[in-house]
Amino acid sequence: MITSSQMRVLEINSEAFGVSTLQLMENAGRSVADEIEREMGTSSLSVIVFVGHGGKGGDGLxxxxxxxxxxxxxxxxxxxxIKHRDALVNYGALEEMDFSVRVLRIDDLDSPLKADVLVDAMLGTGVRGKVRYPFNHAISLFNASKGFKVAIDVPSGIDPDTGEALGEFVSPDLVVTFHDVKPGLLxxxxxxxxxxxxxxPEASIYMGPGDLLTLKQRDMRSRKGVGGRVLxxxxxxxxxxxxxxSALASLRTGADLVYVASPERTAEAISSYSPDLIAVKLSGRNFxxxxxxxxxxxxxxxxxVVFGPGLGLEEETVKATPTFVEMVMRLGKPLVLDADGLKIMKGSKLSKNVVITPHPGEFKIFFGEEQKENERERINQVVEKARTxxxxxxxxGYLDIISDGYSFRLNKAGNPGxxxxxxxxxxxxxxxxxxxxxxxPYISAGLGALVNSLSGTLAYRELGAHLTASDVVSRIPKVLNDPITxxxxxxYRRVISS
Structure with a gap:
């Protein structure tokens, strides 16, 4: 099964990887025509296609x-x-077919129709809320009309994810749905x-701009804290x-409050970097x-919680770290374990709420083995270790691999800088x-890898290999505001060896 939002991610990622949404629309519409031909034949067949404003309407065209x-x-x-970009292209093509295709408006019709086949291309996976005019009128007319009824993707008037009826909905003889079945159909x-x-397949394997377009937008009435509090x-x-x-990147990503807890003198130095940082002074010279x-x-x-950046490996720190990590896990707080914190906790069994972010050297320290040279073997290795x-x-790495022990995603959006x-x-x-x-944690890790890489890539385009981590931080908003660009x-580089 696939939800409407997951389908949208795949469509956008597909275009980013070279297969345009216009091409997907062409394939979708042709496949519907194929199914109609299989059911009814096409020679001298009378067909009426009800076309909406959006992408489903384009499929119908x-x-x-x-x-x-x-x-x-x-x-x-x-x-x-017609409002959809790709649907407009196909409507333009249909306008030139004035000898073979007749185009009418729903406003001109008020009584049931008759044809061999009626095609519902009105409301698709983007439908939200109660169905209104002219769609409610069109759905009533469609249902009252005589002929073999075909719905494209999901019958109009049904929520594709829940199956909830949003008023009167199309009752089809056949639904031609795309890529995978939508939950509402069941x-x-x-x-x-x-x-x-x-x-x-790469549209679901590699992180792409579609993944970022699913991020929730901030409501105008939002209060402090809705963007999250990070320690x-x-x-x-x-x-x-x-x-x-880490703190500055967190703020630029959208956290409302970021607390940086460090040994006292270190916290004083951190607070001097930016007035946006809330420095928490801990007793002692080290954790x-x-x-x-x-x-x-x-x-x-x-x-x-983030634990580990710049932590050091002093004896007192090594002794205290497991107790602190266990406390965070016991409280059920999501945790990113990184750098020295990851090294200290080597070989540990953690929890589903924890993300670890090793580079190859830290991977060897934590798991006791080198990463595999072959990329496909390395992917399997990471999946196995995440489960362990x-x-x-x-x-x-040049190819980021993210796994929760069962699934995996890849990110190849980085650069040498x-x-x-x-x-x-x-x-x-x-x-x-x-x-x-x-x-x-799994989704956050994938999104984080992509945002960090794309921010670095924007810096790399301008600065080459002379970029710094601060340059990456400053470009995070550009990525989040316009991930497609x-x-x-x-x-682009090919990274997977056969």
Whole structure:
């Protein structure tokens, strides 16, 4: 099964990887014509196609064109202005077919029709809320008309995900749905066929701009905190930059409040980087056991926690880390375990709420083995290790591999400049923000990898291999505001060996 939002992701990703939505529409409409021909033949067949404003209407226009080409007598009934980009292209083509296709408006019709075949191309997977005029009038007319009734993708008037009736809905003899069955169809006893329309497997394997377009938009009446509260625990007497970069990336991704908890003198240095950072001063020169109690209220307050950037490997830190990590997991808080925190917790079984983000060296430390050289073997290795540690693994590299132990996603949107120090710290902040906003650890890890890579790619286009982690942070909003444009900037390269 596939939901309407998942289908939209695949369509956008498909276009990003070279198979246009116009081509998908062509394949969809042709497949409907094929099914009608299989059921009824086409020579001298009378067909009426009810066409809506959007993408489903475009599918219907393609269906009409193909049936007319095969000898059918075709009438198209529009609901008014065609609005979808690809549907407009196909409507233009149909306008030139004024000898073989007749076009009418629904406003001109008020009594039932009769044809060998009636095609419902009115309301698709984008439908929301109660069906209104002219669609409610058209659906009533469609149902009252005589002929073999075919619905494209999902019958008009039905929510594609829930099956809820949004008023009167089309009652078809056949549903031709695309790529996979929609959940709403299963609520009814409709006869349906599933047709593949050319969406490449890569559209669901690789992270793409479609994944980012599913992010929830901020409501105008939103209050402070709706973007999530992130707690970042890191830094030491030696390192202060890493947790600051994670925090700044988190803010740029959309977190409303970011707390950076570090040893006292380190926290003072971090607070000087930006007035946007809330620095929490911990006692001692490095993270230690006394800090665990100090951090309790901050962990409770946070929606997600980052642990490890710049933490150091002092003896007191190594001793305190397992207790703190166990506390966060016990409280059920989403956690990104990175850098030194990951090294200290090597070999541990964690929880479904945890994301670890190792580079190849850290992967060897945590799991006790080198990453596989062959990419396909490496993917299987990451899936296996994610299942072993009971957490989400994001293995960083020129090909990022993300797995929850059962599924996997890949990201190849990076660039050579991302070897700059600190870009892993920006990644942890981005992932934590998505988790704080309610996305699952697995989805957050994939989204984080893509946003971090695309932000780095925008910097790389301008600065080449001279970019810094701060350059990545500054471009996060551009990616989130226009992921399709950002994705077009990526340097394409083949990364999977056979």
């Amino acid at each position: 393609v269906t009409a064109r193909h049936l007319a080409d095969r000898g059918a007598n075709v009438t198209v009934i529009t609901m008014g202005e 609520k009814y006893n409709f006869k349906y066929v599933v047709k593949k329309i050319g969406i490449p 970042i625990v890191g830094g030491s007497s030696t390192f202060s930059g890493a947790p600051a970069l 230690n056991e006394s800090n665990i109690k100090e951090l309790g209220p901050w962990v409770e307050k946070a929606n997600a 540690c009971n957490c989400v693994v994001l293995l960083k 991302m070897t700059a120090g600190g870009t892993g710290d920006t990644l942890t902040g981005i992932i934590a923000t998505f988790m704080a906003q309610g996305y699952s 950002a994705f077009k900037e990526r340097p």
